[in-house]
Amino acid sequence: xxxxxxxxxxxxxxxxxxxxxxxxxxxxxxxxxxxxxxxxxxxxxxxxxxxxxxxxxxxxxxxxxxxxxxxxxxxxxxxxxxxxxxxxxxxxxxxxxxxxxxxxxxxxxxxxxxxxxxxxxxxxxxxxxxxxxxxxxxxxxxxxxxxxxxxxxxxxxxxxxxxxxxxxxxxxxxxxxxxxxxxxxxxxxxxxxxxxxxxxxxxxxxxxxxxxxxxxxxxxxxxxxxxxxxxxxxxxxxxxxxxxxxxxxxxxxxxxxxxxxxxxxxxxxxxxxxxxxxxxxxxxxxxxxxxxxxxxxxxxxxxxxxxxxxxxxxxxxxxxxxxxxxxxxxxxxxxxxxxxxxxxxxxxxxxxxxxxxxxxxxxxxxxxxxxxxxxxxxxxxxxxxxxxxxxxxxxxxxxxxxxxxxxxxxxxxxxxxxxxxxxxxxxxxxxxxxxxxxxxxxxxxxxxxxxxxxxxxxxxxxxxxxxxxxxxxxxxxxxxxxxxxxxxxxxxxxxxxxxxxxxxxxxxxxxxxxxxxxxxxxxxxxxxxxxxxxxxxxxxxxxxxxxxxxxxxxxxxxxxxxxxxxxxxxxxxxxxxxxxxxxxxxxxxxxxxxxxxxxxxxxxxxxxxxxxxxxxxxxxxxxxxxxxxxxxxxxxxxxxxxxxxxxxxxxxxxxxxxxxxxxxxxxxxxxxxxxxxxxxxxxxxxxxxxxxxxxxxxxxxxx
Amino acid sequence: xxxxxxxxxxxxxxxxxxxxxxxxxxxxxxxxxxxxxxxxxxxxxxxxxxxxxxxxxxxxxxxxxxxxxxxxxxxxxxxxxxxxxxxxxxxxxxxxxxxxxxxxxxxxxxxxxxxxxxxxxxxxxxxxxxxxxxxxxxxxxxxxxxxxxxxxxxxxxxxxxxxxxxxxxxxxxxxxxxxxxxxxxxxxxxxxxxxxxxxxxxxxxxxxxxxxxxxxxxx
Numbered sequence: 001x002x003x004x005x006x007x008x009x010x011x012x013x014x015x016x017x018x019x020x021x022x023x024x025x026x027x028x029x030x031x032x033x034x035x036x037x038x039x040x041x042x043x044x045x046x047x048x049x050x051x052x053x054x055x056x057x058x059x060x061x062x063x064x065x066x067x068x069x070x071x072x073x074x075x076x077x078x079x080x081x082x083x084x085x086x087x088x089x090x091x092x093x094x095x096x097x098x099x100x101x102x103x104x105x106x107x108x109x110x111x112x113x114x115x116x117x118x119x120x121x122x123x124x125x126x127x128x129x130x131x132x133x134x135x136x137x138x139x140x141x142x143x144x145x146x147x148x149x150x151x152x153x154x155x156x157x158x159x160x161x162x163x164x165x166x167x168x169x170x171x172x173x174x175x176x177x178x179x180x181x182x183x184x185x186x187x188x189x190x191x192x193x194x195x196x197x198x199x200x201x202x203x204x205x206x207x208x209x210x211x212x213x214x215x216x217x218x219x220x221x222x223x224x225x226x227x228x229x230x231x232x233x234x235x236x237x238x239x240x241x242x243x244x245x246x247x248x249x250x251x252x253x254x255x256x257x258x259x260x261x262x263x264x265x266x267x268x269x270x271x272x273x274x275x276x277x278x279x280x281x282x283x284x285x286x287x288x289x290x291x292x293x294x295x296x297x298x299x300x301x302x303x304x305x306x307x308x309x310x311x312x313x314x315x316x317x318x319x320x321x322x323x324x325x326x327x328x329x330x331x332x333x334x335x336x337x338x339x340x341x342x343x344x345x346x347x348x349x350x351x352x353x354x355x356x357x358x359x360x361x362x363x364x365x366x367x368x369x370x371x372x373x374x375x376x377x378x379x380x381x382x383x384x385x386x387x388x389x390x391x392x393x394x395x396x397x398x399x400x401x402x403x404x405x406x407x408x409x410x411x412x413x414x415x416x417x418x419x420x421x422x423x424x425x426x427x428x429x430x431x432x433x434x435x436x437x438x439x440x441x442x443x444x445x446x447x448x449x450x451x452x453x454x455x456x457x458x459x460x461x462x463x464x465x466x467x468x469x470x471x472x473x474x475x476x477x478x479x480x481x482x483x484x485x486x487x488x489x490x491x492x493x494x495x496x497x498x499x500x501x502x503x504x505x506x507x508x509x510x511x512x513x514x515x516x517x518x519x520x521x522x523x524x525x526x527x528x529x530x531x532x533x534x535x536x537x538x539x540x541x542x543x544x545x546x547x548x549x550x551x552x553x554x555x556x557x558x559x560x561x562x563x564x565x566x567x568x569x570x571x572x573x574x575x576x577x578x579x580x581x582x583x584x585x586x587x588x589x590x591x592x593x594x595x596x597x598x599x600x601x602x603x604x605x606x607x608x609x610x611x612x613x614x615x616x617x618x619x620x621x622x623x624x625x626x627x628x629x630x631x632x633x634x635x636x637x638x639x640x641x642x643x644x645x646x647x648x649x650x651x652x653x654x655x656x657x658x659x660x661x662x663x664x665x666x667x668x669x670x671x672x673x674x675x676x677x678x679x680x681x682x683x684x685x686x687x688x689x690x691x692x693x694x695x696x697x698x699x700x701x702x703x
Numbered sequence: 704x705x706x707x708x709x710x711x712x713x714x715x716x717x718x719x720x721x722x723x724x725x726x727x728x729x730x731x732x733x734x735x736x737x738x739x740x741x742x743x744x745x746x747x748x749x750x751x752x753x754x755x756x757x758x759x760x761x762x763x764x765x766x767x768x769x770x771x772x773x774x775x776x777x778x779x780x781x782x783x784x785x786x787x788x789x790x791x792x793x794x795x796x797x798x799x800x801x802x803x804x805x806x807x808x809x810x811x812x813x814x815x816x817x818x819x820x821x822x823x824x825x826x827x828x829x830x831x832x833x834x835x836x837x838x839x840x841x842x843x844x845x846x847x848x849x850x851x852x853x854x855x856x857x858x859x860x861x862x863x864x865x866x867x868x869x870x871x872x873x874x875x876x877x878x879x880x881x882x883x884x885x886x887x888x889x890x891x892x893x894x895x896x897x898x899x900x901x902x903x904x905x906x907x908x909x910x911x912x913x914x915x916x917x918x919x920x921x922x
Contacts, residue, residue, distance in 0.1 A: 279806060302813070528819055531724035531777075539722040542729065543714070550727040552817065554779035554807055565728070 006403035007035030018111035030054025040261020058140035065110035093149035176514030199403035212414020224255035233333035315344035340365035410450040416478035421641040427607035431635040460649030521579040525605040530570035582613035587621035706742035723892040728775040740790025779804025834858035866918035870905040
């Protein structure tokens with residue numbers, strides 16, 4: 001079967017559609033790219049109408065004729081063929097001596113023409129009637145290895161990890177050497193990913209996938225691809241974590257240069273924080289831009305928090321801005337939102353409003369990063385309804401002749417199978433003594449995110465066993481080290497003992513195992529204690545000559561630390577980052593919270609922390625809570641990192657979801673919030689604790 | 704007072720700032736021997752003195768991006784410690800500087816943002832006025848009542864050279880800063896900052912004429 005991958009085909013929509021139909025009917029295998037690739041030339045970027053890569057038929061480029069005017073098709077074909085030759089020649093695997101190992105065939109396709117001139121080699125031409133026959137006569141003349149290399153070359157992306165320091169390990173089996181081998185294996189995009197890059201929807205598109213499935217890279221490539229095709233478009237990329245900004249800038253820059261040979265026009269591309277503030281492009285953000293363009297009062301973070309309360313800041317200011325919008329003033333042609341699971345629906349609606357027709361919005365999110373399934377709002381719910389009650393956005397059925405609106409990336413290229421299974425088992429509480437703590441609303445999500453049902457059924461009350469396969473969790477991610485080395489849990493008697501062990505382990509990683517300091521991240525899951533908890537270890541390392549930094553608002557927090565330093569971070573800033581070796585301190589804080597919702601939240605933190613690792617994880621902790629956490633791991637290990645449990649019934653599931661949406665006890669949570677506000681005020685010195693206690697005991701006496 | 708003692712003290716200062724959770728990034732201070740056995744401590748890739756006549760924001764950015772500092776504090780404040788000492792241990796020169804972040808709220812303005820590691824901490828509109836603070840010791844440039852050997856410069860005022868009694872050690876500079884500009888953190892982690900250390904006794908360099916005008920006594 002031939003997969004059709006839809007790029008933008010706006011200049012030649014009809015002929016593109018006819019081509020997709022005709023090629024889709026062929027019995028051969030392969031991929032047909034429409035509106036792809038784009039290439040740099042001395043005269044500026046050149047876009048190809050369509051390109052077919054097939055193990056049976058070989059490489060065929062198409063010159064599409066939208067109307068009936070064929071024109072100088074031979075010149076056009078010459079141009080296409082020589083451009084492709086320029087594109088493929090630099091790849092050593094594709095040539096023998098000075099010549100390519102295969103033919104570049106070009107076919108002019110004019111579906112609207114009743115008759116076309118006869119083909120005379122190498123100038124092929126066809127209409128709807130004879131295209132299939134013509135195509136079936138082509139053959140791939142070279143071997144399979146060359147074909148694989150050709151596919152990789154068509155999909156570009158040779159340097160996803162460009163900019164990263166080269167590592168030169170001396171010992172053949174040190175961790176440094178093993179990490180290098182893992183990184184080299186991830187150099188290319190897979191089929192799904194490259195499809196996600198190219199397929200362009202004239203409307204809303206959703207990309208879902210686990211952490212490490214390549215969402216950020218896909219979005220950056222998409223920007224590069226669409227910017228080279230449509231230099232007149234105003235494009236915005238937005239996200240929650242500041243640390244992504246540098247990463248996006250670098251990726252988009254590299255990819256655009258790779259595709260077109262020149263740098264992107266940064267006047268057309270905005271890489272923006274979700275919020276933003278005044279002070280030029282560097283500090284700008286979507287919400288701030290929106291306020292400016294719509295003449296709405298901008299609220300800064302402090303004002304937002306005061307008005308809408310903690311954790312509701314962005315939600316509050318976004319919905320306020322939407323409500324204050326008197327007439328829409330769209331500004332962008334394309335908006336891409338990364339980490340949408342961490343952004344409120346109101347913010348996505350704001351982005352949507354900010355778009356010109358046809359409202360091209362691409363949002364990527366991780367089904368599991370918030371685990372509760374809360375983020376899994378359907379597009380209908382997410383974007384709300386019109387005045388007539390119809391949803392603003394709805395995904396149509398999938399058709400071969402149009403780009404997909406809903407893309408799922410099921411392969412995880414960051415975390416090995418045991419790591420991911422551990423993260424999920426802990427996150428959901430699969431092996432927890434007191435049962436599950438949270439769950440997916442939709443059963444299909446399990447398979448969507450790459451699990452297969454090994455035994456049992458996804459039916460309430462039945463025992464089911466879920467496992468990841470080499471297909472969704474590539475083996476090279478785990479084969480480099482024995483499973484006992486991939487993930488370890490360590491319990492300590494005291495915080496001091498934990499720190500001492502951590503410091504020694506890091507010294508060993510750097511001095512014996514040839515890891516670089518920036519390969520190592522230490523995460524403290526409780527955001528309120530990070531500064532204090534990590535200080536002793538940081539100090540000990542510094543005195544020992546190992547530099548380190550604490551990720552915070554003032555550090556750029558790009559994955560690529562320039563200071564040769566081990567990174568210590570709280571959980572919020574860990575998101576979006578990855579490292580070879582991840583140490584998690586004080587994991588006991590993640591075993592449980594004061595109620596089920598808090599337990600879920602605490603476990604999500606551990607989930608996020610574990611999934612930062614490209615190779616190894618060390619979970620450290622203190623006390624009995626840590627013992628219980630280790631019992632869960634033991635059960636998981638005994639079951640070979642499979643999730644085996646009694647599937648919850650619809651009722652139980654509803655209960656779990658309700659808890660996590662926080663609807664269970666609004667009143668109680670309000671009281672808790674108020675109490676927290678008082679405690680905060682005491683901590684910050686605004687209120688005097690003794691005074692409050694005195695007052696409280698007085699009011700008790702009155703009663 | 705030898706170069707080694709200054710270097711040890713400097714490392715101790717940085718390690719205290721880490722222990723207090725104040726320093727988020729550090730650059731190990733280098734030690735280099737120049738001509739005639741002069742030892743230079745804390746060389747950096749970029750001299751902040753070269754950035755005259757530029758806006759404060761640009762100065763800060765240049766220093767930050769080139770990692771031309773020895774410690775970056777949690778609110779983005781940058782600290783620089785540079786000393787030059789002769790072969791027989793006599794202090795020739797120093798430059799101690801503090802550059803607060805021009806755009807982030809300071810630790811004093813919004814402590815909760817930093818202590819709770821809030822994500823949008825950089826989006827706060829109201830800000831205090833920011834200005835760099837510098838303690839220079841440059842006896843070679845001495846002019847009576849115009850250019851004191853040891854002086855304090857506030858902001859980017861060309862002629863601001865408040866006489867100081869003498870050269871300043873790394874601990875004294877750190878304590879001056881944290882007591883005045885990070886007082887909340889200072890009082891919370893006072894034990895860390897005030898823990899005993901081996902002080903360097905610099906001879907006074909202030910002149911009698913300077914003592915008769917407003918000047919700063921560093922203890």
